Amino acid sequence: MSQSLSTLVAEELALPADPRAVTMAAALAARYPGAARAVLFYGSCLREANLDGLMLDFYLIVSDYRAAYGKSWLARANALIPPNVFPFEHDGLISKYAVLSEADFHRLCGMEADNVSVWARFAQPSRLLWSADEAAREKAVAAVSRAIPALFQLTLPILPPDTDFTSADIWKTGFARTYNAELRAEKAGRSVSIVDSDPYRYDRFGEAALMRIAQDMGVGPNGGVPNALSPAAAEQRWRRLQRRGKWLSVARLAKASFTFAGGIDYLAWKINRHAGTQIVIKPWQRRWPLLGAITLLPALFRSGAVR
Structure with missing residues (x-):
C-alpha cells in the first residue's frame, strides 16, 4: 500500500544528515533564543560527502519576525519581502540561511504563494535538523507536505492533452517552469537532472502527491486526478509567477546587500x-x-x- 505524502515527507525530513550540518543547525537556532522553531537543510550540499569549502543552505523558521529581531528594521524587511538571508559560519563550515515565520513558511509552500521560491525548493529533498518541540516539527512537516501538490496542481493543466505522461514528466515540466520564474544561475537541463538523480524518490512522492490532490479535490470525471485550473488559467498563473519572481529576485538581491556581508x-x-x-x-x-x-x-x- 502506498504511503501518504505526509508520511513520506516526515520520513525524509528525519533522515540522517552530515553531523557537522546538524551541529551547525543547532548553533544557528541558538542565535535566536525564544524565536527559533525549526531549521531545515536543503540544496545540493545534501548530496555531498565532504562539506568543506561548500556553502550550505538552511531555512530558519521562527515564531514571528518581532520575536526574532525585536523592533529592528529587519523585522519589517522580512515581513515585506520574505525571506531575509544572512551568512553564518560555524566549526569551519560556511552557510547562508533564510528566515521565515511559521505562517509565511506555510503560505509560501502552498499553491496560494505569489512566487515559486519556497515550494520549488521544498518539493525537493530536505532535512529537518532541529526543531524546538514536537509542535514545531509537525508544523514543518505540514508545510513541506504542501510543496509538491502546489507544483503538480500548477503543472498538470499545462501538459499536452490526450497524451500519456509519467510522474517524471510532471516533475520535469514543473521544475523547468520554476527555473524560469526566478533569476537562477543554473546550467541548462538542471530541471531534468534533478529528477534523474533519484527517480525512485520522485516516483513515490509524485504518486503520493497525486493521491493527496485527488483526496482534496475529488476524482475527475474520467477517474483521474482533476486539474485545479484550466490550461489557460494555469498558463496565466505561470506568467504572473515568472514576472513577480524576477522582480522579487532583484528586490531580494538589493536587500541582501544590506544583510549579507x-x-x-x-x-x-x-x-x-x-x-x-x-x-x-x-x-x-x-x-x-x-x-x-x-x-x-x-x-x-x-x-x-x-x-
Whole structure:
C-alpha cells in the first residue's frame, strides 16, 4: 500500500544528515533564543560527502519576525519581502540561511504563494535538523507536505492533452517552469537532472502527491486526478509567477546587500559554480555591492548564465 505524502515527507525530513550540518543547525537556532522553531537543510550540499569549502543552505523558521529581531528594521524587511538571508559560519563550515515565520513558511509552500521560491525548493529533498518541540516539527512537516501538490496542481493543466505522461514528466515540466520564474544561475537541463538523480524518490512522492490532490479535490470525471485550473488559467498563473519572481529576485538581491556581508562575492561564486562562468568581482563592486550586483545582470542575461 502506498504511503501518504505526509508520511513520506516526515520520513525524509528525519533522515540522517552530515553531523557537522546538524551541529551547525543547532548553533544557528541558538542565535535566536525564544524565536527559533525549526531549521531545515536543503540544496545540493545534501548530496555531498565532504562539506568543506561548500556553502550550505538552511531555512530558519521562527515564531514571528518581532520575536526574532525585536523592533529592528529587519523585522519589517522580512515581513515585506520574505525571506531575509544572512551568512553564518560555524566549526569551519560556511552557510547562508533564510528566515521565515511559521505562517509565511506555510503560505509560501502552498499553491496560494505569489512566487515559486519556497515550494520549488521544498518539493525537493530536505532535512529537518532541529526543531524546538514536537509542535514545531509537525508544523514543518505540514508545510513541506504542501510543496509538491502546489507544483503538480500548477503543472498538470499545462501538459499536452490526450497524451500519456509519467510522474517524471510532471516533475520535469514543473521544475523547468520554476527555473524560469526566478533569476537562477543554473546550467541548462538542471530541471531534468534533478529528477534523474533519484527517480525512485520522485516516483513515490509524485504518486503520493497525486493521491493527496485527488483526496482534496475529488476524482475527475474520467477517474483521474482533476486539474485545479484550466490550461489557460494555469498558463496565466505561470506568467504572473515568472514576472513577480524576477522582480522579487532583484528586490531580494538589493536587500541582501544590506544583510549579507560579502554578498556580491557569494553571488559570483554561485553563478560560476552552477553556470560554468568566470566572473571576477571588481574592487568598486565590493565597495558598492548593490550597484555592482545590478550591473552584472545584463551581461548574465545575455550569456544565459542567469535565466
